[in-house]
């Protein structure tokens with residue numbers, strides 16, 4: 001039996017955050033790498049990052065939007081990336097930010113989780129604006145598949161603050177409370193964690209204290225200005241914090257040695 005997503009992440013480090021390489025084949029990066037801005041270029045870009053990541057990090061995170069922009073060809077490329085990551089022993093977070101009413105969430109769950117899923121992933125990001133309860137079909141499908149779900153609570157971008165910090169709760173804390181309730185009541189807990197940006201280290205510290213068993217996907221390292229030092233200053237040095245970095249790594253490519261050196265340098269700084 002293969003190890004589940006959560007256990008793989010927690011086993012990847014001891015006294016530091018864990019780390020994942022983002023795969024964001026944007027027009028700008030494909031151009032910088034001398035690749036065509038199409039699904040084939042996105043696949044070559046992703047393959048280079050998979051090769052560079054193998055054996056160094058436990059997880060990669062393709063941003064689905066950069067594949068989706070190429071339509072059916074893009075989804076075919078992403079499907080290959082998922083399979084090839086698995087062949088290289090890498091777990092994959094599909095960063096898709098899905099969310100809808102419960103019945104439609106069942107369909108999203110069928111797309112990403114379970115042996116019959118066309119784009120079977122090890123973890124998925126979801127957006128809770130329709131209510132954390134509406135995401136339960138995704139949680140259940142992930143639990144049955146040894147997979148994991150990251151609910152966006154406190155995103156890394158400045159535009160998120162107005163909505164997420166609203167109310168006495170505030171809203172992002174309420175999202176964490178709803179996750180805690182589901183985990184407490186679920187037959188198969190330890191399936192749901194949250195996205196909390198590394199750009200908000202104080203809030204990340206609160207989130208880890210509120211949900212100590214959960215994993216936290218923390219984007220924002222590098223291109224968005226957050227650093228490992230910001231997290232260390234908040235005492236955030238446990239592997240349940242999964243830092244992710246996309247552009248800051250990819251900008252070092254396409255040379256495999258340069259990419260690996262960049263990943264190793266990022267790991268050394270944690």
Ligand SMILES: O=c1ccn([C@@H]2O[C@H](COP(=O)(O)O)[C@@H](O)[C@H]2O)c(=O)[nH]1
Pocket residue numbers: 022024063095154155156157195196197219220221222223224244245246247248
């Ligand atoms: O709060 C969030 C949630 C997701 N993201 C995604 O992570 C990467 C960040 O890319 P960088 O180049 O490392 O800045 C990107 O795919 C975002 O869509 C996020 O940034 N913040």
